[in-house]
Amino acid sequence: MQSRQKQSVNFSTVFVLGILLVLLIPLLLRGKSLAIPNSFQQLNTIFLSILIEAIPFVLIGVLIAGFIQIFITEEHIRACIPKNKFLAVLMSCVVGAAFPACECGIVPIVRRLIGKGVPLYAGVGFLLTGPLINPIVILSTYMAFGNDMEMALLRMGVGFVAALAIALVISILFKSNQLKKSKGSHHLDARVNKKQPFITRVNDMLKHSIDEFFDMSKYLIAGAFVAAFLQTYVSTQSLLLFGDNQVQSTIVMMALAFVLSLCSEADAFIGASFRNVFPTTSILAFLIYGPMIDLKNTIMLLSVFKAKFVFVLFLLITIIVFIFVNLASFI
Amino acid sequence: MRFHFQHFLKAILLGLFTLFFTNLHITGDITKYINPKYDFMSKIAAVFFLVLFLIQLSRIWQKKHIHHVCSHGCSHDHGNDYWSLKRVVGYSIVAFPIITGFTLSPATLDSSIAANKGFLLSQGSNEEKVDSSDKDSLMEDAESLVEKENIDIYSSEHIPLPNNNYLSEEEYNDKFRLLQESETIQMTDDMFSSYYGEINENPQPYVGKTIKMSGFVFKEDGFTNNQLVISRFLITHCIADASIIGFLAEFQGAETIEEDTWIEIEGVIDIGTYGGYELPIIKVTSLNVVDEPSEPYIYPVLTLLE
Numbered sequence: 001m002q003s004r005q006k007q008s009v010n011f012s013t014v015f016v017l018g019i020l021l022v023l024l025i026p027l028l029l030r031g032k033s034l035a036i037p038n039s040f041q042q043l044n045t046i047f048l049s050i051l052i053e054a055i056p057f058v059l060i061g062v063l064i065a066g067f068i069q070i071f072i073t074e075e076h077i078r079a080c081i082p083k084n085k086f087l088a089v090l091m092s093c094v095v096g097a098a099f100p101a102c103e104c105g106i107v108p109i110v111r112r113l114i115g116k117g118v119p120l121y122a123g124v125g126f127l128l129t130g131p132l133i134n135p136i137v138i139l140s141t142y143m144a145f146g147n148d149m150e151m152a153l154l155r156m157g158v159g160f161v162a163a164l165a166i167a168l169v170i171s172i173l174f175k176s177n178q179l180k181k182s183k184g185s186h187h188l189d190a191r192v193n194k195k196q197p198f199i200t201r202v203n204d205m206l207k208h209s210i211d212e213f214f215d216m217s218k219y220l221i222a223g224a225f226v227a228a229f230l231q232t233y234v235s236t237q238s239l240l241l242f243g244d245n246q247v248q249s250t251i252v253m254m255a256l257a258f259v260l261s262l263c264s265e266a267d268a269f270i271g272a273s274f275r276n277v278f279p280t281t282s283i284l285a286f287l288i289y290g291p292m293i294d295l296k297n298t299i300m301l302l303s304v305f306k307a308k309f310v311f312v313l314f315l316l317i318t319i320i321v322f323i324f325v326n327l328a329s330f331i
Numbered sequence: 332m333r334f335h336f337q338h339f340l341k342a343i344l345l346g347l348f349t350l351f352f353t354n355l356h357i358t359g360d361i362t363k364y365i366n367p368k369y370d371f372m373s374k375i376a377a378v379f380f381l382v383l384f385l386i387q388l389s390r391i392w393q394k395k396h397i398h399h400v401c402s403h404g405c406s407h408d409h410g411n412d413y414w415s416l417k418r419v420v421g422y423s424i425v426a427f428p429i430i431t432g433f434t435l436s437p438a439t440l441d442s443s444i445a446a447n448k449g450f451l452l453s454q455g456s457n458e459e460k461v462d463s464s465d466k467d468s469l470m471e472d473a474e475s476l477v478e479k480e481n482i483d484i485y486s487s488e489h490i491p492l493p494n495n496n497y498l499s500e501e502e503y504n505d506k507f508r509l510l511q512e513s514e515t516i517q518m519t520d521d522m523f524s525s526y527y528g529e530i531n532e533n534p535q536p537y538v539g540k541t542i543k544m545s546g547f548v549f550k551e552d553g554f555t556n557n558q559l560v561i562s563r564f565l566i567t568h569c570i571a572d573a574s575i576i577g578f579l580a581e582f583q584g585a586e587t588i589e590e591d592t593w594i595e596i597e598g599v600i601d602i603g604t605y606g607g608y609e610l611p612i613i614k615v616t617s618l619n620v621v622d623e624p625s626e627p628y629i630y631p632v633l634t635l636l637e
Binding site: 001039042055206213218221263 | 344348363376379407422427437443464560567568569570572631
């Protein structure tokens with residue numbers, strides 16, 4: 001105990017000094033030209049812009065997660081989810097499709113839902129369709145492809161079927177909830193708290209959201225940094241050298257979707273800019289794969305789920321999306 | 332009562348996030364990171380951070396053994412009392428963007444990013460006309476009608492527009508018509524991407540017209556001495572999704588102009604080939620070096636927030 005306290009004092013000192021330093025640096029450097037390489041400033045700008053874009057959605061995500069933790073009981077969930085696996089997966093995909101979320105904001109929500117007893121496969125269905133299918137994404141896809149509904153419809157349709165398939169395979173492969181650090185027993189906070197006044201519960205919900213934010217944001221920040229790093233130092237054209245038959249270009253576009261980690265609301269315009277280079281199938285793969293899994297949300301998933309599960313999920317999404325978009329090209 | 336250092340730290344970080352987001356809006360730097368059309372979300376974020384900050388303040392001083400709302404089946408980290416290397420790393424990561432956000436001013440994307448994004452390889456193809464052939468032929472018909480018979484058929488509102496707009500539809504129609512009717516094309520910021528898209532996809536009717544535009548200089552490997560691209564970054568949502576658009580320009584002495592220089596040019600549109608693709612080329616007649624504009628980026632005309 002003694003040593004722990006001592007340690008904490010040391011860390012405290014370091015942190016206070018660190019923060020003071022941070023606040024002083026701008027004052028010290030004001031007016032002077034920074035000796036920081038231009039490429040790092042470019043990287044930093046891209047990094048911050050990803051964060052500024054994503055953080056509002058993460059905040060909404062953690063608030064919803066806090067709400068679920070405090071207000072929703074396991075009984076509510078048990079009453080909602082169908083017993084039949086297929087129906088449960090179908091329902092979760094439909095709920096996800098109706099739920100406007102982005103791929104980073106949805107991670108804390110899914111974790112809280114699974115923690116509350118939602119079966120893993122239903123959580124996965126929700127995780128996959130939430131960012132992929134929602135009104136904003138459909139509208140931006142429609143516009144990005146020259147007010148052509150075909151691409152938006154394909155994106156929704158093929159994406160939905162692929163999400164169903166992935167969640168069903170997950171339901172066969174995994175029986176437990178695959179959460180990290182799961183303590184097995186889930187105490188019913190919502191039921192315990194029911195006696196407390198509403199205002200206390202809202203207060204508790206917000207405190208939960210704060211802890212959840214600090215928990216999630218570090219992974220988001222790390223992911224955003226890696227994505228920005230790759231954008232700054234790796235040329236997109238180096239990807240284009242791989243070849244131009246449909247299989248190769250589909251793999252290239254999926255790799256690109258993974259690495260760029262774009263928000264699903266904005267990726268349609270980027271996808272559309274490749275129309276002249278790649279066939280529709282590859283672009284469809286880009287549009288479906290990116291919202292389901294990308295660099296920054298993989299890092300977030302790794303913080304929530306066991307690494308083995310995340311790896312299997314990653315493989316499944318990759319293989320199934322690849323197969324489905326190629327099948328769709330025969331329609 | 333007892334002082335909880337980690338809760339204190341979280342409060343500081345939340346406070347700094349609040350300041351960071353508020354500051355972005357006060358200084359206007361937000362436009363250097365995201366398309367201002369979407370800045371509403373980041374305003375909401377500032378408000379959320381403020382609320383969370385105020386809530387967090389109440390946790391700094393707490394009774395020693397406080398009943399915690401989820402002391403059991405909770406998988407996340409409530410971080411109160413003990414320290415580990417993992418925590419230090421965690422807090423450092425969260426502090427990192429605040430540090431760089433306050434100390435480094437936002438940079439304008441430059442030609443090094445443009446080179447990574449790729450310019451002419453992914454764009455400028457004139458062979459793909461299948462998708463837009465209807466529109467093209469309509470535009471061509473319209474063009475020739477206007478030229479030959481001087482009839483203003485655009486007022487009939489039958490021309491399909493390539494997109495919707497946060498200019499009102501009427502304003503947009505007017506501006507788009509300007510592109511087709513006037514002899515001098517002015518590439519203004521608001522219409523840049525629409526004009527660019529139209530001229531690039533369908534350059535024929537615009538050959539011989541005068542064009543005025545400004546942008547930064549970007550060069551690709553394989554350019555001849557008299558070639559450069561006069562380009563702008565198009566921001567859909569945030570800087571990370573920027574794509575580069577611009578016209579290939581040709582004039583004697585282009586090699587003397589450094590990349591990333593902002594220039595204002597006047598020239599005549601022509602059609603040439605680059606890398607096997609047909610594309611519009613500007614034959615520059617006059618050129619000025621200018622300062623980087625306060626709003627270096629352009630935004631697509633279409634919007635989701637109708």
